[in-house]
Amino acid sequence: MPDFPLLSKVFARVGGSLLLAGALSECTTHSSSNIAPAVDFNQDWQFVKDADTAVTASFFTKSNDTTWVPVSLPHTAQLEPVVTDKKQWQGICFYRKFFHVPATDSSKQVAIHFGAAMHTADVYLNGKRLERHIGGYLPFTVDVTHHVKFGQENCLLVKLNNQDNPEVPPGKPLKDLDFNFYSGLYRSVELLVQDRVHISDPVEAGHTAGGGILVHYENVSPQSATLRLQTEVENKDNRDQTVQVRATLLDEKGQEISRVQNEAAGIASGAFERVDQQLLVANPRLWSPEQPYRYRLVVEVLREGTVIDRQELHTGIRTIRFAKDGFYLNNQKVRLRGTNRHQEYPYLCYALSDNAQYRDAWQIKEAGFNFVRCSHYPPSPAFLDACDELGILVMNSIPGWQFFGNAEFQKNSLQNVRDMVRRDRNHPSIVLWESSLNETGMSKPYMEQTHQAVHQELPWKEGVYTCGWMDYAYDVFIPARQHSKAPDYWSKYAGQKPLLLCEYGDWEYYAQNAGFNQTAYAGLKESERTSRQLRGQGERALAQQALNFQEAHNDNFRSPIVGDANWLMFDYKRGYAPDIESSGVGDIFRLPKFAYYFYQSQYGPVTTPHGFGKPMVYIANYWQPTSAKQVVVYSNCDEVELQLNGKPVARQRPDATTFSNKLKHPPFTFTLPAFTAGTLRAVGYHNGKPAAQTERRTPGAPQRLQLSYARHGRDLAAGQNDAVFVYASVVDANGTVVPDATTPVSFNVQGAELIGDNPVKAEAGIATILLRAGVKPTAIQITASANSLSSNTLSISSK
Template sequence: MSSFRRAFLSPQLLALSGLLALAACTRPGGTAGRTASALQPETFNQDWEFVKDVDTAVGPTFFARTADAARPWAAVGLPHTPRLEPVVTTARQWQGTCFYRRFFRVAAADTARRVAIRFEGAMQEADVYLNGRRLAHHQGGYLPFTVNLTPYLRPGAENCLLVKLNNQDNPAIPPGKPLKDLDFNYYGGLYRPVQLVVQDRLRLTDAVESGRVAGGGLLLRYENVSEQQATLHLQAEIRNDYRTDRAARLRTVVLDAGGKEVARALTDAPLLTPGGATLVRQTLPLTQPKLWTPTRPYLYRVVTEVLDDKGRALDRQELTTGVRTIRFAPEGFYLNGQKTRLRGTNRHQEYPYLAYALSDEMQYRDAWKIKEAGFNFVRCSHYPPSPAFLQACDELGLLVMNSIPGWQFFGAEDFQRNSLQNVRDMVRRDRNHPSIVLWEAALNETDMSKSFMDQAHQAVHEELPFPTDVYTCGWLDYAYDVFIPARQHAKAPDYWHKYNKQKPILLCEYGDWEYYAQNAGFNQTAYAGLKEAERTSRQLRGQGERALIQQALNFQEAHNDNFIGPAIGDANWLQFDYKRGYAPDIESSGIMDIYRLPKFAFYFYQSQYGPTPDAQGFGKPMVYVASYAQASTAPRQVRVFSNCAEVELQLNGKPLARQRPDQDRYSDHLAHPSFTFTVPPFSTGTLRAVAYLNGQAAAEHTRRTPGPAHHLQLRFDRSGRDLTADRQDAVFVYATVVDAQGTPVPDAATPIRFAVTAGDAELLGDNPVAAEAGIATLLLRAGRTPGTVQLTASAEGLPAATLSVRSVKP
């Protein structure tokens, strides 16, 4: 769920006036829809119908259930992508016009309340109709918008909600650049959840819908923060949509992680005139608060209710919050007064096949992997992420740079106006997340005008008019509070070592372009003789051990070099491989591939965290042998990553060496340098690394020379969240080709076929699919009924493998 979880009808109101009766009508073909509860707005994600590549002129037949051969509507759930996108193709992603519609009923009594529809993400130009009437037009695919349905509903009769979407190139809508020239994709569809919002007409507003500077919804800030005390200042906007004056009170309760009340406030609101809105402010003292940090991301719950003059709860909003302070200074970043280096990555939100259509659980799993890789910071490149991803960052302890849509494109007046609106809407939507420490109110790698930068910077500070804890950032050294260039924006060998302005500098990208397009790093002599394929960080898992070692070395060299000079932290490019509009191949500089499988570089970064586990168990002692232990006729070097003080490497049970970390030009600034061992020739063997802390074995990792392919092993990726039914949730399923001892065969490219043999689920992707580096991947999407799903994987000449995956209730 988003941190902006909304229980729009309180239990008291339900007892007073009954549940909203929303029942999806019979679909074409006679299947009955389900009844949706107003307490579960996500249930409006089911029972939609979809069609694309049809006549785009909206007419009466769009709103009728009668059969229409020209528009073959398909039953779909949300989040949804207009097309399952192939992973690698010579054709670009689908672009065009598509339609979604939803039939539903509203009881006559419920039209006395306010009924609205909220879209979390609709790519990228939307027209919304109800019963043939066009109610709204919205531009922008990454931020929410809300449409009031109340005056146009047919109580007691069937209603039809229709959404027309167009995701074709549009220079007025950020990112604005034509897809064929863009370094990422923006896909289509209703790709984030849709909520049916039902409220009393005396209600709390939504910050984005309200559109008021520093207003709307709930706004939290803290002051006087210490381990002994903190003061929470809460601002809420109450609106009266009744035709008469209304009195109201605001009640707020703060609960700790165990559900215990730790603060309460009850405040009278000014008398609200019809159509009027007012801000109510409350102050809630907290005693001995638990401070939010990446190592202990403690969250409180804030529950705010609007009460009528009889004390009955009419409306309610709930969110989670973390108590913390931040400060950026030229010499460092301070969290709760403690200097903290930002150790981060960039993330694109796309999945294979499903494009942008990720469930909330999938968003959480991505955040989990970033934390598992050892990072404490993530940049949302190059657009605002899902609220569910930000909520996961709050829960897991990831600091966030939130970003507006943009990349190498500065459009005309309408583009700039929409972009500045994106700045405000992004802040209004996300302002209460403790994880967010930077607002990238800049268009990435774009030659913006000074006027635009001034306005964008000012917009953030107008929306958050506080003397502390609010920081903008941009890639140009003008206007913004923090300077965030990429490493490659300066030249080797110094890069940003000699930056001497009194402004914090954070390297927001590194490790890719320097090696792809330049002779990167400070080891210019060595790099000068390398071919592009040998020096680049763009390495697929299937390109083999040498390629993956090169990528890991690039990231290690760059990360180590970033400690020289004034940079307060860095973010590598990037966590996951992704697809681009301007090239048919995968951009493969991720430390995990597009299927979320780790490359060697993943373990380098993991070794930079720990070895003392944090509150959630990340950062444990670890060791990783960056080798497939394949036969060699000559001595060779093997690199080992570990966060421990010493590592012993054994070959076939015999110690080769026990040593401390490397001391070289790639390691001299790292918290945990890698270990390099010389291994003698062997035809088959077992490499076993044992890591030591305080003289005691703390972790180990074993690699064996693979034999011939013998059988398959099946597993799925949970990453902190079970496969969840009735949510369009999907998990990666991996079939690994292994030898008789269970050792993966890294050069296997075996075609593998998957099948669901029992349970409510479906497979998404190419099937059969060829293994890459010994592993074939598909997505398993849960259906609407929870339970056990049985899978099989088979390949010619190998026995089939089976796997049980349980999907759970939402």
């Protein structure tokens, strides 16, 4: 097989195949098709928790037992409060679903694909236990062909156990873990009814460097590229079969670029056949964060001229190389400017819709990052899809944090490595595979095996890179900034590997290496010592947090690193502490802090397909009597003019301090002699012309509520358990948010479901709820009210 990286993207399944949402229902060929439509398997489930753990015949019989609650997927076993003295729920829960498979499908292959289940799943069908799956972050498929009753009612039962288990990664007891792993069938479940001859599932097949579709490119240049394609076809029929594989490459407009079809080949009953093909791409448009161009690849299996299986993939053409002097994308040096991200939401925990995953990626890109580390486990495929589409480079990670278990744990962890690569190998966004357990004292044999596993699954000589926090075995060394000591940190690193700082900005202020010793620093909350600041702690704390990130990011440039990733994008909840971990540049409700705009200022100005990186300017000051008289402005422009009540204060170039002298776009600091109420206006100039402007008004007395919601590139969708944040801002007569308002706000919702608390106390002038759409598209009205404030109503529609 050739030497270049795998670069494609897989979308939603249809009839056992993978079909791009919105794609044509037929391929661009004239062959007839024998592919059944998809079966929506996320609706009409029943759920119970903390029940008798013994599975009895009654579990598989419909009854009027009200202990079974109707639910739809994705689902968490318990809606968790934002802050509580109690730990997240742990225990045993059950999901069941009654369903039919038509008698006319009795010749088909029938399987159930689980996107993820936390974390030990026993799967039963019609009273018989079929399989146990270990691990809460990666998919598994259960073949039910010989157990389903065609033309009759079936009962699928899933027993889940998310209690502490040292053999299931991450393995560490929840009370000592730095994140929560939550519960439930929190990703989609699919019923696959397909021909018994079909493209295999790469995870289910379990074949090294095999299963499903494997895509990579060689000889990539602006003039041409060669797409090398491997398709594995499985024959689960009781007869030998003869099939062909046809591959068609299309551009973004649906125009055919290239096509290839192999000669008819035989597959013995019960066997797999790998088909290798090659397509030429003339004048390829290369995938990059600024121009994330994707082609469409259609792979079809034909029997006697009829299409019996089809998968469609988005594919991006690019080359990558990590060297000691930098990261190279398409032979151009690119500095990785990144963040870390936990996948949880308040209340819903891990049970996020695909749209919610997309919105998180949108904000990461909007905040100016070109790189994200998936801390500390593999994310939803929908998040990776969004990174492909939006142009975000990715470090994919196995489950693990400060825990190295026994032989069974290590076996399960090694399987996590292989399953992660098999599931995600075709995403153009992924440039690093973290096959290392984060901040964990691993054995050398374990590190060697997990490093080798990635290279066995992706056997190319170039373009495949593992990474680990220990400087051993892995291709790229990824310590955290605080893993070394001040004042040098990593500036004197003399190793030979590419160096990337996978975490910085959280703990390395006075409390050296506190990340390894939470107990000793449990009460450390002063703003000068950490970046852990809630949005409601005030502008002084938010300004200090932003300065901490700025100082660390600036200092990182003194090290021989290829890039860095701050800790972190959004606030989250931890197992070992009841409070919110508040290092995020956005809070747990996805509302930006000052630091969000510092990072946004480090990107651009450029032109991208979605409008990211355009000229921007932001005033990191509330401009009220208690505000600092030094006004910091973040901008990616060349100059900024600050005005107060229409009169110029100054027009100046960026700062030149020891905290900013390595930055692409240092902040602009203006000193005002005294506070005068009114309006601050900042105008950014690019190439001598006004390019962006913003205002900050002195807040007055609270007068009314103002409603908005977080669309972030995706409308609220019906029938998908999609949820969006709705914000009720306490504003004055001019519409300025009152940043010290903590007013309780009550919400009334019609046409959708309110998730979480009601009323909600405002934090820094904004009260937030989650709004979840129903099964069918509808008009939705949200009304917010509070004592002594004018109410407000927002109308939106679920699509």
